[in-house]
Amino acid sequence: MNEHEQEHTLSYRFLGMILLGLVLLTAVTVAVSYRHWGFLNVPIALFVASSKATLVLLFFMHIKYEGMVIKVSFISTVVVLAIMISFTFWDVAFR
Amino acid sequence: MEKTIDKTGVRIGMWIFLYSEIILFGGLFVLYAVYFHAFPDDFASGGKELNRIFGTANTLVLLFSSFTVAASITAIQRSKKIQSMTLLVISILCGLIFLINKYFEWGAKFEHGLYPNSEHLLEADPGFIIFFGLYYTITGLHGLHVIIGMTLLAISLVLVMRNRVSAERYAMLENSGLYWHLVDLIWIFVFPLFYLVL
Amino acid sequence: MEQVKSFYETPSPPGLTGIKAWLLTHDHKRLALMYLWVVMFWLVLAIFIGLALRLELMFIGETIMPPEIYNSFFTLHGVIMIFLFVIPAIPAIFGNFFLPIQIGADDVFFPRLNLFSWYLYVIGGLTAIVSLFTGDGFADTGWTFYVPFSITTETNVSLTVTAAFILGMSSMLTGLNFVTTVHRMRVKGMGWMQIPLFTWSLYATAWVQILATPVVSITLVLVVLERFLHIGLFDPDKGGDPLLYQHLFWMYSHPAVYIMILPGMGVISEIIPVFSRKAIFGYKGIVVSSMAIAIAGSLVWAHHMYTSGMSDVSVFVFSLLTFLVAIPTAVKVFSWVSTMYKGSILMTPPLLLALLFIYLFSVGGLTGLVLGAAGTDIHVHDTQFVVAHFHFTMFGGTGFAFFAALHYWWPKMFGIMYDFKKAYIGSVLTAVGFIFHYVPMLILGLQGMPRRYFDYLPQFETGNFLAGFGGFLMVAGLMLMFVNLWSSFRQRVQASDDPWGGTTLEWKVPSPPPLHNFVEIPNVMEYPYDFSEVLSKAAQNRG
Numbered sequence: 074m075n076e077h078e079q080e081h082t083l084s085y086r087f088l089g090m091i092l093l094g095l096v097l098l099t100a101v102t103v104a105v106s107y108r109h110w111g112f113l114n115v116p117i118a119l120f121v122a123s124s125k126a127t128l129v130l131l132f133f134m135h136i137k138y139e140g141m142v143i144k145v146s147f148i149s150t151v152v153v154l155a156i157m158i159s160f161t162f163w164d165v166a167f168r
Numbered sequence: 169m170e171k172t173i174d175k176t177g178v179r180i181g182m183w184i185f186l187y188s189e190i191i192l193f194g195g196l197f198v199l200y201a202v203y204f205h206a207f208p209d210d211f212a213s214g215g216k217e218l219n220r221i222f223g224t225a226n227t228l229v230l231l232f233s234s235f236t237v238a239a240s241i242t243a244i245q246r247s248k249k250i251q252s253m254t255l256l257v258i259s260i261l262c263g264l265i266f267l268i269n270k271y272f273e274w275g276a277k278f279e280h281g282l283y284p285n286s287e288h289l290l291e292a293d294p295g296f297i298i299f300f301g302l303y304y305t306i307t308g309l310h311g312l313h314v315i316i317g318m319t320l321l322a323i324s325l326v327l328v329m330r331n332r333v334s335a336e337r338y339a340m341l342e343n344s345g346l347y348w349h350l351v352d353l354i355w356i357f358v359f360p361l362f363y364l365v366l
Numbered sequence: 367m368e369q370v371k372s373f374y375e376t377p378s379p380p381g382l383t384g385i386k387a388w389l390l391t392h393d394h395k396r397l398a399l400m401y402l403w404v405v406m407f408w409l410v411l412a413i414f415i416g417l418a419l420r421l422e423l424m425f426i427g428e429t430i431m432p433p434e435i436y437n438s439f440f441t442l443h444g445v446i447m448i449f450l451f452v453i454p455a456i457p458a459i460f461g462n463f464f465l466p467i468q469i470g471a472d473d474v475f476f477p478r479l480n481l482f483s484w485y486l487y488v489i490g491g492l493t494a495i496v497s498l499f500t501g502d503g504f505a506d507t508g509w510t511f512y513v514p515f516s517i518t519t520e521t522n523v524s525l526t527v528t529a530a531f532i533l534g535m536s537s538m539l540t541g542l543n544f545v546t547t548v549h550r551m552r553v554k555g556m557g558w559m560q561i562p563l564f565t566w567s568l569y570a571t572a573w574v575q576i577l578a579t580p581v582v583s584i585t586l587v588l589v590v591l592e593r594f595l596h597i598g599l600f601d602p603d604k605g606g607d608p609l610l611y612q613h614l615f616w617m618y619s620h621p622a623v624y625i626m627i628l629p630g631m632g633v634i635s636e637i638i639p640v641f642s643r644k645a646i647f648g649y650k651g652i653v654v655s656s657m658a659i660a661i662a663g664s665l666v667w668a669h670h671m672y673t674s675g676m677s678d679v680s681v682f683v684f685s686l687l688t689f690l691v692a693i694p695t696a697v698k699v700f701s702w703v704s705t706m707y708k709g710s711i712l713m714t715p716p717l718l719l720a721l722l723f724i725y726l727f728s729v730g731g732l733t734g735l736v737l738g739a740a741g742t743d744i745h746v747h748d749t750q751f752v753v754a755h756f757h758f759t760m761f762g763g764t765g766f767a768f769f770a771a772l773h774y775w776w777p778k779m780f781g782i783m784y785d786f787k788k789a790y791i792g793s794v795l796t797a798v799g800f801i802f803h804y805v806p807m808l809i810l811g812l813q814g815m816p817r818r819y820f821d822y823l824p825q826f827e828t829g830n831f832l833a834g835f836g837g838f839l840m841v842a843g844l845m846l847m848f849v850n851l852w853s854s855f856r857q858r859v860q861a862s863d864d865p866w867g868g869t870t871l872e873w874k875v876p877s878p879p880p881l882h883n884f885v886e887i888p889n890v891m892e893y894p895y896d897f898s899e900v901l902s903k904a905a906q907n908r909g
Contacts, residue, residue: 082242082245082246083242084242088235088238092231092232092234092235095231096228099224099227099228099231102360102364103220103224105364106220106364114364115365118361118364119357119360121360122356122357122359122360125356126353126356126357129234129353129356130349130353132238133234133235133237133238133345134349134350140176142180142549143180143183146183146187147183147187149577150187150190150191153191153194153577153664154190154191154194154197156664156665157194157195157198157581157617158194158201160665160667160668160683161201161202161613162201162202162205163668163679163680163684164613164668164677164679165202165205165206165677166205166677168676168677174550176550177475177546177549177550177551180545180549180550181479181542181543184541184542184576187577188538188542188576188579188580189580191578191580191581192580192583192584193584194580194581195580195581195584195617196584198610198613198617199599202607202610203607206605206607207605284595284596284598285595285597285598294604294605294606295605297604297605298598298605298606301597301598301599301604301606302599304597305588305591305597305599309587
């Protein structure tokens with residue numbers, strides 16, 4: 074097919090760096106959970122989790138090197154999930 | 169039509185399958201979001217019942233196994249068969265460790281009488297019951313996915329051993345890897361939602 | 367061209383002869399036909415179950431069955447029609463057969479997965495049959511499996527739900543296959559705006575299948591878990607919220623009605639231009655509206671729940687969003703009608719069925735607005751009006767599109783032509799019976815007769831009798847239609863490669879197509895509905 078089909082080989086070193094980043098983020102989120110900032114704890118935990126997920130997706134799952142089809146459809150899936158959750162709150166948040 | 173394997177197409181197919189898995193868990197996350205909104209205090213006290221050390225250990229185990237799977241693909245791309253196999257074995261062992269951890273965790277909860285429809289649990293507040301209902305449903309489904317992922321990795325391992333997966337043709341290994349990363353991805357969210365929401 | 371062997375005649379590889387040549391095939395055309403026969407079996411079964419229900423309701427009191435059987439029968443009718451007929455019919459049969467040909471491919475992207483989907487479909491159907499005769503009988507919950515009844519009823523809900531789970535999986539994998547095929551296997555020269563509209567509609571449908579089906583899968587799993595482990599996620603005693611079941615269920619099942627109707631709309635978009643000998647009006651508009659329906663249709667699920675006690679804000683929001691779906695739907699209807707305007711119309715059975723589709727589906731769509739508006743919905747919620755509405759869309763819409771597709775592609779699939787006269791009579795009889803059957807139900811609903819009730823008050827007698835009478839007419843018409851198609855196998859009137867004057871790629875290959883679909887790499891037209899060649903050829907023949 075026309076688009077370049079070059080396979081990306083990521084070095085062990087680079088993958089190791091990603092792992093290190095993931096472990097550090099895990100440490101951060103566990104550390105934060107021992108502090109009580111009330112409402113703030115939840116957004117922080119979710120933000121850290123999303124960052125970790127992004128790292129896994131981009132590099133371990135090679136999404137960074139994929140074509141538009143996978144990138145766009147992945148984002149659409151996340152949007153669908155967000156709609157599923159948020160639209161349910163039209164009901165439960167206003168009952 | 170030429171009969172070369174369209175690797176990008178295979179990957180698109182695999183990703184689409186992963187989307188369906190994401191939405192499958194998504195349904196449970198909808199429930200989690202709504203019930204967390206309804207019972208924030210009960211969820212906090214439920215989270216205190218769970219062992220943060222266990223959870224963290226399992227998170228690290230899964231992250232490490234994700235790394236070894238990604239590395240095994242790098243190894244096969246470089247035609248390092250033995251390295252790739254070793255990394256896969258380590259990944260499968262990590263999965264096993266995860267499951268054993270989970271077994272002890274669940275076992276401890278059962279001993280405290282915290283399992284679905286147990287007498288002890290039914291005396292608790294509604295939100296507490298729901299928290300554990302979700303905990304068992306989501307981690308149970310996730311555990312099932314860990315087992316499926318390990319099976320896929322084991323199949324890939326055999327294929328690498330028989331040279332059916334090689335530097336030219338490694339779609340099977342790559343797709344099993346994607347599946348394994350997805351299992352990790354879901355845990356990345358499950359971990360804070362259950363263990364760290366205090 | 368005449369010398370090419372069709373896929374029926376191409377000898378199978380050794381070890382794959384006889385029945386194995388079908389059961390182990392990877393050929394999308396054979397799989398399509400295997401789907402056809404299984405789907406037809408379920409369709410006919412569910413038609414007669416439906417007829418039995420209506421016969422029961424024709425007269426007050428018990429007529430032919432006791433109430434328990436009635437409850438199981440309407441559940442069975444719903445489950446079969448939804449999961450085993452309407453959802454798979456057009457994509458699995460005509461999609462499998464024609465999607466690869468329309469984009470110039472020799473098969474779908476994952477042929478083995480395609481075979482696997484067929485087996486899942488068959489296993490799902492068998493599971494439904496097994497659930498009929500084991501445990502305490504078939505589920506009596508209606509096809510919606512609402513909690514708490516589905517959790518507490520003694521009947522065999524778990525197995526019925528498992529059947530639905532397996533069928534959902536099959537439908538999802540078919541969608542996966544189609545999306546990948548459309549992305550990766552288009553013949554050189556076919557850009558996105560050269561794809562025929564039927565394939566476009568399947569592509570839009572496939573995305574809904576992929577992204578909506580898992581929601582119902584997990585919901586049904588939860589029902590089974592509740593039944594066995596009593597976790598309490600939907601049980602108010604344990605803090606659960608039964609309304610969330612409805613949310614999750616409709617999160618799939620509302621998009622699912624677009625899984626059902628979009629392929630039907632695709633069929634109509636193929637048939638109308640061919641028999642008007644005129645380029646389709648607003649090709650891009652139809653493409654965009656297909657995608658718009660797929661997206662907007664996923665945002666409106668809670669309009670099934672206006673009376674369930676959810677918040678007023680969500681009633682307002684979902685009612686508003688529901689009206690938005692009407693826009694792309696109307697774009698399609700106007701495009702079809704405008705295509706026919708000033709076209710040179712050639713009347714054939716597929717066109718007649720397509721016209722009936724437009725009429726019946728429009729009624730279905732407009733009655734849908736009555737239900738979509740929260741105020742009027744409260745009056746007719748859970749009445750016969752709702753039953754009539756969704757039969758107008760699902761049967762008058764998808765059902766008639768399915769019959770239209772059968773008549774349109776029959777000569778291509780089998781290489782033979784059926785008798786036109788009987789096809790006309792069958793179609794008209796079905797439509798007349800249809801009107802007699804469902805219009806009384808619209809009125810009964812407005813008068814307040816609830817759905818799913820075994821018996822009724824004397825004032826509803828006339829309407830129910832009329833509806834039953836219409837039901838018999840309709841079934842007679844359907845049977846005539848099917849027998850007519852079946853008898854074409856006896857008469858074997860040969861059909862030409864392009865009996866209708868179609869322009870999409872499936873009409874450029876022999877009927878029935880050869881094993882690899884194309885003998886030479888097909889030539890893709892700049893615009894898929896360009897009839898200038900067809901018209902000039904017709905003019906030559908005349909002069």
